[in-house]
Amino acid sequence: MNTKLLDILAQKYDSEEEVATEIINLEAILNLPKGTEHFVSDLHGEYQSFQHVLRNGSGNVKEKIKDLFIDEFSEKEITEFATLVYYPEEKLQLIKNSFNSKQELNEWYSEIIEQMIKLVSFASFKYSRSKLRKALPKQFVYIVEELLYKTEEFTNKKQYYSKIVQQLISLGQADKLIIGLSYTTQRLVVDHLHVVGDIYDRGPEPDKIMDALINYHSVDIQWGNHDVLWLGAFAGSKVCLANIIRICARYDNLDIIEDVYGINLRPLLNLAEKYYQSNPAFMPKSQSHDSVSDNEYDQITKIHQAIAIIQFKLESPIIKRRPYFNMSGRLLLEKVDHDKNEITIKGKTYKLENTCFATVDPIHPDQLLDEEQKVIDKLLFSVQHSEKLARHMNFLMKKGNLYLKYNGNLLIHGCIPIDENGKMEKMEIENKTYAGRDLFDIFEHYLRQSFAKPEETDDLATDMVWYLWTGEYSSLFGKREMTTFERYFIKDKQAHEERKNPYYHLREKEETCRNILTEFDLNPDQGHIINGHTPIQEINGENPIKANGKMIVIDGSFSKAYQSSTGIAGYTLLYNSYGMQLVAHQHFHSKEDVLQHGTDVLSVKRLVDKELVRKKVLETNVGEELLQEVAMLKNLMEYRYMK
Template identity: 60%
Template sequence: MIEQNKYLDLLYKQHGSKENIISEIINLKAIQNLPKGTEHFVSDLHGEFNAFQHLLRNGSGNVKEKINEVFNNELTHDEKQTLASLIYYPEQKLKHIEKQINTDWYRQTIDQLVRLIKFSASKYTRSKLRKSLPKRFSYIIEELLYQVKSNADKEEYYNQIISDVLTLKQGNALIIDLCYTIQRLVVDHLHVVGDIYDRGPEPDKIIDALINYHSVDIQWGNHDIIWIGAAAGSPLCMMNIIRISARYNNLDIIEDTYGINLRPLLTYAEKYYLDNPMFRPKTTPETTSSNEEILETTKMHQAAAILQFKLEEQLVSRRQEFNMDHRKLLTTVDYTDLSIHLKGKKYALTNTCFMTVDPNNPAKLTVEEEEIIERLMQNFIHSEKLKRHTDFLVKKGNMYLVYNDNLLIHGCVPLNQDGSLKAFHINGHSYKGKYLLDFFETSLRRAYANPHSHNDIDTDLLWYLWSGENSSLFGKKEMTTFERYFIEDKETHVEEKNAYYKLRERQETIAFILSEFGLHKEDSHLINGHTPVKEIKGETPIKAGGKMLVIDGGFSKPYQKTTGIAGYTLLYNSYGMQLVAHKPFSSIEDVILQNDDIASIKRIVDRPVERKYVRDTTIGASLQEQINDLNKLLNYLTY
C-alpha cells in the first residue's frame, strides 16, 4: 500500500491537477476508440536497400490504395500512377516533370496531396498528426488540412496561402513535405521479421533508415545474429561474416562502410592461397571489380573459410553439450588422398585449400592466424558505426514478438516429428518452446553486454544460434557449408529441416504453438520469414488454414529465379490482413520515368467480423492500464 501511494503521488505530480487527470482519461478513452493503425510486415531484406526503401515509400501498395479510394473515378489510371510516383520520389519526379509544371499544376497537386493526407490521417488524433508533420511547413499544412470548403469567408485566406507559397518559390518544397507526410501516415508501425544483413550490398543503409523510422520493431534473423555476434566478440561469428561477404563480393561493407581494416587477412591470404574457382565471388551485371580485385577476394574467401572451419572445430570440442562432434570435418578428412567419409560413404574432395591445415591437428591455429584473428576481432569490436547499428538491433530486437494477438518469429519453434516441442539440454537444464527462445535471448543479451569475453557459453551460443540443430533461427539439422565448398555430390549439400517446416501446414500444429505463447484467439496468426516461398512450384505463403503466414520478402536476387517472384509483405489494418506479392524491383529511374511499381497482387488473408479498434490492440491494452491507474489516482485524491 505504501509503494502504491508513492506511485500515485508521482503520477499526480506528473499531471498536476484533478482537471488534468480527468482530461487525460477522456483523451486516452477517445484514442482507444479510433480504428487500429496499419501494420506493415517485411522480412529477409538481405542488404537490398533500394527495393526495401521503395516498399517503405509505397507502403507495400498502401499509398496506391489510398489514391484509388480518394480519387476513384476522378483521375485516370495514368494520372493515379503519376501521382503515386510523385509521392514515392518527390524530388526526382519534380525534376523529371519540371517543364510541365505551372501554377495550375501546383494548385491542383497540392490540393490532391492535402486530400490524401486528410484521408490517411483519419485514424489519428490531431496531436499525433501534428507530430507527423514536417516542421518547416507544419503551420501551413495544418491550415490547409482543416479548411472547410463551404466557408466562403476563409476562401480568400486559403487561396492567399497557396499564392504566397508559389510567389516565394516554395511550391516544390511544400509538395515534397506533403509527399513524405503521406508516406509517414499510411503505415503506423513497421515489423521487420529478420535478416537485414548479408548477400545484398547495403544493409547499413537499411539500418540507418530503420533508425530514423517513426515506429519499428525487429525480430532477429540468423544472418543478423552473426553480425551481433561479431560485435559481441565472437571470432567465429566474425569469420562467418567475412566469408559470406567475400562470397557475395561485398567486402566493401566491412572495410568501407564499417571502417574495419582487412589488410592483415589479405596479406595472409596472398601468402598462402591461390586462385580457386569454387571460391570466386558471386558477381552480377553491375559488378565493377577488376580481375585483380576478384583474385584478392578469392584468396581472402579461402582464408576466411578455413579459419572458420578451424574455429568451429575448437568450439565443438569445448561444447560437448552442443552434440556436434559430427561437424568436425577437418579432422575427418583423409589428407593423403583428399577424401572424407560422411554417413558411411566416401567422397572425393575438390577445390581444396588446406595449405594452412596441420593434418595431425587440423583445428590448431598457427601463431600467425591467432594474431590475425585477434587484430580483426578488435577492429570489429571498436567499429563505432557497427556498434551503433548492432546497438539498435539489440535495443529494438527480440527472438520473437507477441503483438496484436499475432506471433512473429523469423525462423521456427523447434519441434519433434510427432509435433511436440523439441528440447535443448544444456548445463543441467532443458529448454523448449517459448522458454527456449527466452533462454537464447537472455544469453544473447549477456554476450553482447560483454564484448571482450570470448569462448564463454553465452558467446558460443551466438554461433549455435547460427547453425545449431535446436536453434530457432537456423531450423535445420546441420549447416553443410564445408560440403558445398569441397564435395561435388549434391546429396551431401542437403540440409534437413526441422519437423516444424512440414508440420506448420497443419492448423492443429500452429494452434498448439500459438497457445505456447499465450495466444488463443481465433484471429491469431503465426508470421514467419526465413524460407523463400517457391510460388513458381505452386507453394503458397498462406498455410494451416490461414493461421500461418510466410513473408520472406524475396529481396535477395539469387532466390528470385527459384521463387518466381520477389517475395511477400503483409499489411494489417483495422479491416483485416492482406498478403502482398511483389515483382522484382527494377530501379528508381523506372518508377520515375515509367511509373513502374513493385507491388502486384494482394490476397486477403482474413476479414474480421468486426472492425478492430485501438482498444483491441497491444497498445490499447497499455492505454487501458494507464486509464486504470488514473482512475485509481482520482479515487485516491477523492478519499
C-alpha cells in the same frame, strides 16, 4: 497503490483538469480503428527494393489515392500522383521541367497542394489530431493545420486559405511543402513496421536499411539468423565474425566490411596472398563482375579461402567444450585424410576437390597459426571499435527479439523446433532442459548476456550465439547440420544435403499451428504465425498462406540470389482494422524506372483473413498500454484530487 509513482506522475499534470483531459483523450483513442501494420522479411541488404516497398506502403499509398480520387483521376493520373508521393524530390524536378511557363507551374502548384492536403486528411482519418500533428512537416505545421481543418461554409475565409497557398508559392516554399506532405502520407498509411528477420548478408546495402529503420517512426525487429551472426561478431564471437566475412566474400560484398564499417581487411589479405591460390570453389558470386578487376577478383577468392579455413578451425574448440551442442560430427578437419585427399562422413567416403589446407596441421587441425590468430584478433578489435557498426548493432539489439507476440499474432523468423509428432523438441543446456517458448527465452537470454559482455569471447553465452546460427535445435537455423565444408570441397551433392526440422512440413497443418500459438499463450482461434526465413517457391505453385490461414510465410525473396528460383521478389503483409492482405512483388528494377514510366512492383493481393467486426485500438498491444496509463491516471485523480 504506489504513491511514489503517483507523485512522479503528478509532476507532469498540474491540475485535476489536465488529468481529466488526458483520461478523456486516451479513452477516445482506444475507440479509434487500429492502425495499419506492415510486415516485411528477409531484406538481405536489398535497400533499393526495400525503400520502394517502404515508400509505397506495399501499395497502400496508391490504394488511398484511388479511393479518394477515383471519380477525378484517370489510371495514369493516379500513377503519376502516387509516384510523386513515393519520390517527391525527384518527381518534382521532372514535373517542373515539363512546364513552359511560370504561370502554368504555379497553377499546378495550387492544384497539387490542395490534392495533397485532401490525401493527408483522408489518410489520417483514424488518428487523433495530436498524432497527425506529429506526422506533419515541422516547418509547416501551423499552415497545414489551417488548410486541413478549413471549412467551405464561411465564404469570408476563402480568400484567407487561397492567400496562404499563393504566398507559399510566391515565397518559393511549394516544393518543400509538397515533399513534406508526401512523407507525411507515407507515414500515415503505415502505423507500425515489423521486420521479421534477416536484414544482413547477400545484398549490397544492409547499412542503408539499418539507417532507414533507425529513422522510421515505429518499428520492431525479429532477429534472423544472419542478423544474429552480426550481433554475435560485435558481441565478441570470432567464429561469427569469420562467418560474416566469409559470406561477404562469397557474395562480393566485402565493401560493407571495409568501406561502410571501416574494418581493415589488409592483414587478412596479406595472409591470404601468402597461403592461397586461385580456386574455383571460392570465386565470389558477383552481381557485377564487370566492375571488378581480375586482380580484385583473385584477391577476394583468396580472402574467401583464408577466412573459411579460420572459421572451420574456430568451430572445433566450441564443439568440444559444449558436448550438449551434439555437433561432434562437424569436426570435419579432423576427418580429412590428407594423404588420400578424401574424407569419411557418416560412414561414406568422398573425394575432396579444390582443397586449400595449406595452414592446416594434420596432427592439430583446429590449431590457428600465429598469423591467423593475430588476423582474427585484429579483425575483432576493428569490429568492436567501429562507431557505425556499434550504432547499428545497438539499435538491432534494442528493437529486436527472437519472437514477438503482437496484436494476437506470433512473429518469428525461423522455426519452432518440433519432432515428427509435432511435439516441442527439447534441448539440454548446462543440465537443464528447455523446449518451445522456454527454449526461445533462454536463447535470447544468452544472446543479450553475450552482447552485454563483449570482452568475454569464449563463455557459454557467446558460444550460444554461434549455436543459434548453426545448431540443430536453433529456432533460427531449423536444420540438422550446416554443410558449408561439404559444399566447398565435395562434388557429390548428396553430401550437401541439410535436413530440415519437421516444422517445415508440419506447419502446413492447422493443428500444428494451433498448438504453437497455444504454447506462446495466444488465442489459436484468432492468432496467426507470421514467418520468414524460407523462400516460397511460388514459381512451383507453393502457397505462402498455409494451415487454413494460420501460417503466413512472407519470405518471397527480396534477395536477388533467390528470385530465379522463387519467381517473385518478395512478399509483404498488411494488417489493418479490416483484416490481413498478403502482397506479392515483382522484381524491382530501379527508382528511375518508377519515375520515368510509373512502373510499380506490386503483383497480387490476397486476402488472408477478414475481421468480422472492425478491430479497434482497444484490442491491440498499444491498447493494453493505454489502458494501463488510464488506470494510473484514474488512481492519480483519486489520490490527489478526490480525497
